[in-house]
Every structure is written in C-alpha cells, then in structure tokens.
Amino acid sequence: MRSEQWISELLAKLAREGLERRLAVHPADGAVCDFTSNDYLNLSTHPDVVAAMQAGTMVGSGASRLVSGTREIHQEFEQQLAAYFGKPAALVFGAGYLANLGLLSSYLGRNDTVFADRLVHASLIDGIQLSDARHQRFQHNDAAHLEQLLVKTGTTRKPGERWLVVVESVYSMDGDVAPLAAIAELAIEHDAQLLVDEAHALGVFGPAGRGVAAELDISDQVPLVTGTLSKAFGSYGGVVVASDFVRQLLVNRARPFIYNTALPPALLLAASESLRIIGSQAGLGDKLLELAAHFRRELHEQGLEVGPSASQIVPVMVGDNQQAVQLAEALHERGILVKAIRPPTVPVGTARLRFSVTLAHNEQLLTHTAQAVAEAARSIGQLE
Ligand SMILES: Cc1ncc(COP(=O)(O)O)c(C=O)c1O
Structure with missing residues (x-):
C-alpha cells in the first residue's frame, strides 16, 4: 500500500x-x-519454582493494583523483598522496564537534573525523557567525569532543584561493574539522590544475591534500587526498593504502575519461591x-x-x-x-x-x- x-x-x-x-x-x-x-x-525451570506457580489458584490478576488487582501475594512478596534488601519498602511493577519508567517519571520533574551513565539501559533513558528533567550523561563508569559534571552544574543549581545520579550496577551489554562506592560518595557529597538498577546483579552479586551495593556494604547509601524478576529470578516483573515515602509516591503518581494491570499472582508465586532459593542456597x-x-x-x-x-x-x-x-x-x-x-x-x-x-x-x-x-x-x- x-x-x-x-x-x-x-x-x-x-x-x-x-x-x-x-x-x-x-x-x-x-x-x-x-x-x-x-x-x-x-x-525458570527449577521444579520448586514451577510447582510454586502451579500451586496458585489464579493466573491473571484481573485489574490494576489500585482497583482490585492487589492480592495477598503482592503484599507478601513486597514485604519479603523489602526485608531481603533491608529497606523499608518495595513495590512490584509489570516489568523492570515499567519500574524504571515509573520511578524516574514520578520522582523527577522539569526543574530537576539527572546525571546518568552514558550506557544506561533504554528503560532508564526513556524514564528520564518522560520525566522532562535536564539530562546530563557522564562517560561510562567514569566517576571523575561525573564529578566534573556535578561541580560544573552546581554553579547554576536552583533552590529546590533535585538531582539524581542514575547507574546500573552490572551493565547489560558489557557485563562490567560500576565503581559504585565512588559514585555513591559523589552523590552524597553533591546532595544528589542515587538510583542503581541492579537488574543483572540480583541473585548473582553480593551476600545472598542482594546485588553489588550489598557486596560493597553501601546499601544505606543507595536510596533507590530497581531490578527485575525476569532474569536471575526466572519469573517476570519489575521491582523498586526504596523508602515508604517513595513507595507511596509511586502508588500515587507512577503512571506505568497505576494504569497497568497488576502483575499476575502466578508470576509472583514463582518469584517468591526463587527469592527463597536465592536467599537460602549460599x-x-x-x-x-x-x-x-x-x-x-x-x-x-x-x-x-x-x-x-x-x-x-x-x-x-x-x-x-x-x-x-x-x-x-x-x-x-x-x-x-x-x-x-x-x-x-x-x-x-x-x-x-x-x-x-x-x-x-x-x-x-x-x-x-x-x-x-x-x-x-x-x-x-x-x-x-
Ligand atoms: C539494566 C536493565 N534494566 C531494566 C531492564 C528491563 O527489565 P524487564 O525485562 O523486566 O522489563 C533490563 C532488561 O533488559 C535491563 O537490562
């Protein structure tokens, strides 16, 4: 045609x-x-994970979380996940992609600034674009370049302007690991929040697979963690692990959370069993x-x-x-x-x-x- x-x-x-x-x-x-x-x-083929999924009584959740899609397994899994990370709260999304989109677009606005590693995943870039925040990119895994940008941008920072540094802990296409301790230190020094996408590190790095921040013992310096249940967890879905306030912000503002049918309980039953295995099998x-x-x-x-x-x-x-x-x-x-x-x-x-x-x-x-x-x-x- x-x-x-x-x-x-x-x-x-x-x-x-x-x-x-x-x-x-x-x-x-x-x-x-x-x-x-x-x-x-x-x-994804572990007999206990498959059995956990099959033991469920429903596949789909039928509605979005704020309508009637929040089932006991959603609450339970979010509590398990928060406890696993030693953070106050967690929220599951329809996918890791949606978790990044939802967090960035509700956490930042047009008057804010993001400093993101040049190689961050498309879901983080799309979230930044959706937020309308000013976007600065630093050379991949280059903490010195990040510092230069923070210092330079600091000269024009407006009162109330929020800053967010965005990195992955393990990069999806290079498999290299971020210099997270240096980046976290810079974020604190320059009054910026830090978002670490641990999608490829969860289940693999750190004690009980809790990720690179946990491995470096700097989890308390990383206020915002995102990840996915679709990789090492062998299931499907996305996660944000943060404070209670951030969770409430997302429930009220994150459009990819609000306008998306709740993650199917079957997948959460599987993810919950994976979490148990990852946490218990050293x-x-x-x-x-x-x-x-x-x-x-x-x-x-x-x-x-x-x-x-x-x-x-x-x-x-x-x-x-x-x-x-x-x-x-x-x-x-x-x-x-x-x-x-x-x-x-x-x-x-x-x-x-x-x-x-x-x-x-x-x-x-x-x-x-x-x-x-x-x-x-x-x-x-x-x-x-
Ligand atoms: C770093 C990173 N973040 C987020 C995602 C998105 O996760 P999901 O596949 O659960 O949407 C991916 C997956 O490709 C990824 O590599």
Whole structure:
C-alpha cells in the first residue's frame, strides 16, 4: 500500500546498514547450546519454582493494583523483598522496564537534573525523557567525569532543584561493574539522590544475591534500587526498593504502575519461591561468576576480545554490524545460540556477541564454546 511506502524504505535502510531485526522462534530445548538467556540461575525451570506457580489458584490478576488487582501475594512478596534488601519498602511493577519508567517519571520533574551513565539501559533513558528533567550523561563508569559534571552544574543549581545520579550496577551489554562506592560518595557529597538498577546483579552479586551495593556494604547509601524478576529470578516483573515515602509516591503518581494491570499472582508465586532459593542456597552467584571467569579466560586464550566484563555477561567484541551477525550465524551452524547485539542497543562501531553464562553451563561446555567461537571467527576471516 502506498501509505506504507515509508516503512519499506525504512526497513530497506536498516537492512543495508546491517541493523534489521527479525523475530526468530527459539529452537527446541536441547537443540542448541543457549547463551541468550538471562535466566542466570536456571530458576525458570527449577521444579520448586514451577510447582510454586502451579500451586496458585489464579493466573491473571484481573485489574490494576489500585482497583482490585492487589492480592495477598503482592503484599507478601513486597514485604519479603523489602526485608531481603533491608529497606523499608518495595513495590512490584509489570516489568523492570515499567519500574524504571515509573520511578524516574514520578520522582523527577522539569526543574530537576539527572546525571546518568552514558550506557544506561533504554528503560532508564526513556524514564528520564518522560520525566522532562535536564539530562546530563557522564562517560561510562567514569566517576571523575561525573564529578566534573556535578561541580560544573552546581554553579547554576536552583533552590529546590533535585538531582539524581542514575547507574546500573552490572551493565547489560558489557557485563562490567560500576565503581559504585565512588559514585555513591559523589552523590552524597553533591546532595544528589542515587538510583542503581541492579537488574543483572540480583541473585548473582553480593551476600545472598542482594546485588553489588550489598557486596560493597553501601546499601544505606543507595536510596533507590530497581531490578527485575525476569532474569536471575526466572519469573517476570519489575521491582523498586526504596523508602515508604517513595513507595507511596509511586502508588500515587507512577503512571506505568497505576494504569497497568497488576502483575499476575502466578508470576509472583514463582518469584517468591526463587527469592527463597536465592536467599537460602549460599554460593549460587559465586558459582556462576566462577564459570564466567573460566569462559573469559578461555576466550582470551583463543585471542578473542571480551572487553571489561567482570560478570556472567561476556561480550565477544566484533565492531562491524554485518560481521557480528555473520559470526552469530556461523556459531548457530555449530549448535551455539548467541545473538549479535548492534546499535542502537550498543554504541555505533561496537557490535558484539553477547554471551550470557548461566548455571545450565559447565566448564567443559564453556571451553568447547570458546574454541568454537574462535573457529567460527577464523572460518569467516574475522580471526587470524
Ligand atoms: C539494566 C536493565 N534494566 C531494566 C531492564 C528491563 O527489565 P524487564 O525485562 O523486566 O522489563 C533490563 C532488561 O533488559 C535491563 O537490562
């Protein structure tokens, strides 16, 4: 149809630039070795988690939280989560994306300023945009640059202007860890609040998987924590962990909370069981991090570039978009499922394969995979 000409032109342009995206059905279980899943602790298929979900009596919640969607499991889980983090309150959202959108858009207004790491997740950027706050971006994981911006912006700070520093603890596409202690110190020194998205750290880093802030013992310096139940928790949904006041603010102001059907009880029953497992089985995160370190060493030995990863997220850097896709395809032919990550998800010129190590993997398999990546890269002329 003529009116849709612009769409076909746009799609053709994306294809020319190696940026077209297509949905693909996940291969049958066992058909490939999967490195695409954020189900880091393999809990989405854990028998106790599945059983907890099945023990529920309802799937959907039927209405938004403020209408009649708040069930006992919502209250219970939020209390469990707050206790787990040692914070006053928690609130669940329909997804981690919505939690970030809801928190940022209700916490900040047009007269406020956000200082965000250059590589924060799209959900944080969208939340900042929705808030209308002034947006300053500092170089990735560069506390010195953040300090420069805080000092410079301080000269024009208006009375009552709220400041918020926004970072992730573990970055989703590089797998590196933020210098959180330095950032928290700066936030306090410059009278700014701090939001840490622990989406990829929960269940993996820190005592009982409580995240990087807990690992560094600086949780009391991080007033706003967001996360997701969709990764290590193996379920679905988003969370904000903060003060009672912030929780009340969100209940009253966060549109992605107010105008969204409440998170299905079935998913919360599963998440609650995952929380119990994560909290009670010591060493799950450590085991995962050891596997990832082994994988990085093996890739390195093969002459592959893994960037600054220090977590279960291990990128193999390629650079060119088409070459990244080619390499992913060459690995698929070898029974390894991994996705090429391209702009705008990562900066231009930094396309990569993002390997997500999980407890479904073991050392032997990771060694084999590193060899297969090198072999595939050589077969298409990307490695000597
Ligand atoms: C850092 C970060 N924050 C938030 C989200 C969004 O979480 P969810 O998938 O639950 O919407 C993601 C997921 O991709 C993420 O990587």
